[in-house]
Amino acid sequence: MDKLKKVLSGQDTEDRSGLSEVVESSSLSWSTRIKGFIVCFALGILCSLLGTLLLWVSRKGLFAVFYTLGNITSIGSTMFLMGPLKQLKRMFEPTRLIATILVLLFFVLTLCSAFLWNKGLALIFCILQSLALTWYSLSYIPYARDAVKKCFAVCLT
Template sequence: MDKLKRVLSGQDDGSADGSADGSGILERANQVSTLAWGTRMKGFLICFVLGALSSILGTCLLWIPGVGLAVFAVLYSVGNICALASTMFLIGPSRQLRTMCAKERALATAIMLWKNYGLALLFCVLQFVAFTWYGLSYIPFARDAVLKLFSLCV
């Protein structure tokens, strides 16, 4: 159980002895973090919900004549940054950056970074689905629970 907590809190770098070089600023930020697991979950949920609401509000305001595009760009960008920051509560910033392009998260990361102006609304929806799936990958058994929930609904 201690190993699981270390891995989820970003304190385990995956090496056999568990030592980290600590030379980077992100590694040092991970090492000084003293948040309890419950606090990390609360931070994740608050940032994720605020990010989702900001992006959804920006998407809704896209259709306002004149200023809609600028409002959309600002709110949607702030929402994405806030949502991305939410997963840093779960595993820390350094590990977040290292695992964004891992094999099981590569598709979600690619969709999240994709830019196509003609299909912006479709990609907004796909981006939130991808980010939700990406965020759930940091919570033990969360993906399995969501898959089981959807299989019960079908």
Template sequence: MDKLRRVLSGREENEELGLTAQVLDSSTLSFSTRVKWFFICFASGVLCSILGTALLFLPKGLSLFAVFYTLGNVAALASTCFLMGPLKQLKRMFEPTRLIATVVMLLCLVLTLCAVFWWHKKGLAIIFCILQFLAMTCCSDSCLVLVRREGIKRQVV
């Protein structure tokens, strides 16, 4: 009914909404689409990590491993944006319980690529890949604890 009033009064619907609201309204996905793209993105991340591990034994395999492993982690991280949305994902990543793990993870993603392409230090790239894994595990673990806590709160209410 409000739309009809706006059209009849000559006011455009988009004039009332801010730019952020317009973008959010135009980019909503159905739940099934979100779940499908989550699995597609997550599976591609796992595939990149496995491919990187398989390429480890080639002549320039260590560089390929670092690149594919980093791409796999980025894809796995991006997959969660489909479930909860990018803004909510960023807010949750930078909550105090996950702040250190998030900063270490993002820093290690960048430093892994720097070690491979800029500094040409393969051993350092492996260390940063290990740190990526530990930071992702820590960040995921704190996420699971938060989900459990929220689930308990919802059951009590």
């Protein structure tokens, strides 16, 4: 009631945008965020494993779909930890922009090849998807990409 009085009398000096009100009203507690992350990540792994099992029963199209769905769900699980807007901002930072574009591109190409093109091509795109996702994930670990580059440079020379 006091808040309403302050607003109506013009004494509320707090400048609130509509976005900040939405963020505050929909914020989750830390324990809820952890639970959401664990459930979403586990579902992602389950979908990926189910897709892998479908590969062995000659269902390459379903493999690609479940594998991609699992990876998308796993990436989405991190949105519980840092929030969707912050996650999207971090995904498109200059340091991981190319990796993000490649991951999203291979998601689309995997699904297109599973539904429209050759199913064997879907398997190749799944492998490329995994490599791009690994490179994307390494961007969150300080100096991890540099270490991987140096390891490959040593192995190739």
